[in-house]
Amino acid sequence: xxxxxxxxxxxxxxxxxxxxxxxxxxxxxxxxxxxxxxxxxxxxxxxxxxxxxxxxxxxxxxxxxxxxxxxxxxxxxxxxxxxxxxxxxxxxxxxxxxxxxxxxxxxxxxxxxxxxxxxxxxxxxxxxxxxxxxxxxxxxxxxxxxxxxxxxxxxxxxxxxxxxxxxxxxxxxxxxxxxxxxxxxxxxxxxxxxxxxxxxxxxxxxxxxxxxxxxxxxxxxxxxxxxxxxxxxxxxxxxxxxxxxxxxxxx
Numbered sequence: 476x477x478x479x480x481x482x483x484x485x486x487x488x489x490x491x492x493x494x495x496x497x498x499x500x501x502x503x504x505x506x507x508x509x510x511x512x513x514x515x516x517x518x519x520x521x522x523x524x525x526x527x528x529x530x531x532x533x534x535x536x537x538x539x540x541x542x543x544x545x546x547x548x549x550x551x552x553x554x555x556x557x558x559x560x561x562x563x564x565x566x567x568x569x570x571x572x573x574x575x576x577x578x579x580x581x582x583x584x585x586x587x588x589x590x591x592x593x594x595x596x597x598x599x600x601x602x603x604x605x606x607x608x609x610x611x612x613x614x615x616x617x618x619x620x621x622x623x624x625x626x627x628x629x630x631x632x633x634x635x636x637x638x639x640x641x642x643x644x645x646x647x648x649x650x651x652x653x654x655x656x657x658x659x660x661x662x663x664x665x666x667x668x669x670x671x672x673x674x675x676x677x678x679x680x681x682x683x684x685x686x687x688x689x690x691x692x693x694x695x696x697x698x699x700x701x702x703x704x705x706x707x708x709x710x711x712x713x714x715x716x717x718x719x720x721x722x723x724x725x726x
């Protein structure tokens with residue numbers, strides 16, 4: 476799914492406005508912790524999601540030179556809470572959320588980025604909201620929910636001012652490895668057969684390896700030499716400056 480979603484509620488009908496031109500695979504791995512899993516189960520999604528999920532046994536914190544620092548047993552903690560720690564590829568989670576929404580009667584409209592929100596005053600006690608799309612089309616609703624991400628237009632409309640993302644000074648790099656290829660390597664095979672989450676902690680950087688069912692999502696996070704006003708470089712992938720900072724400090 477795209478990064479800009481608005482949800483219209485009109486009576487008992489739910490209509491989703493999706494900014495992307497089509498529903499396609501987006502993102503890498505995502506972890507669903509027990510509190511989030513409890514919400515998904517309440518929506519009746521346990522059986523549908525279970526076929527895509529991996530349940531990592533432990534979360535390991537490892538010194539960047541290899542020494543074990545600490546760990547957490549996910550299975551034991553999940554048993555105490557009553558819901559699991561699950562790992563997914565985002566595309567699978569998005570797909571099942573969309574399927575469930577459609578099962579419950581929601582409708583979806585792509586290429587529908589919200590640009591403005593207006594109001595129609597029908598009477599002294601009756602007002603409806605109007606989502607004005609980028610191309611001028613309008614969609615009316617009793618309630619509009621803006622879920623359009625870090626560059627949210629709906630949030631700016633609500634606040635009445637510009638509200639750009641704040642640069643944290645960190646950079647994150649992700650890669651995906653095919654598990655079918657990994658099981659052929661004797662050093663990588665145990666990561667697939669015994670799924671665990673690993674974090675290697677280092678000065679000013681860490682590398683994380685969450686486990687997903689069909690793909691392994693790895694992430695390197697480090698301090699960036701980028702500073703405002705160059706923050707927009709982060710929206711367009713890895714930067715030479717940030718990459719150089721990572722390898723110079725830890726390579």
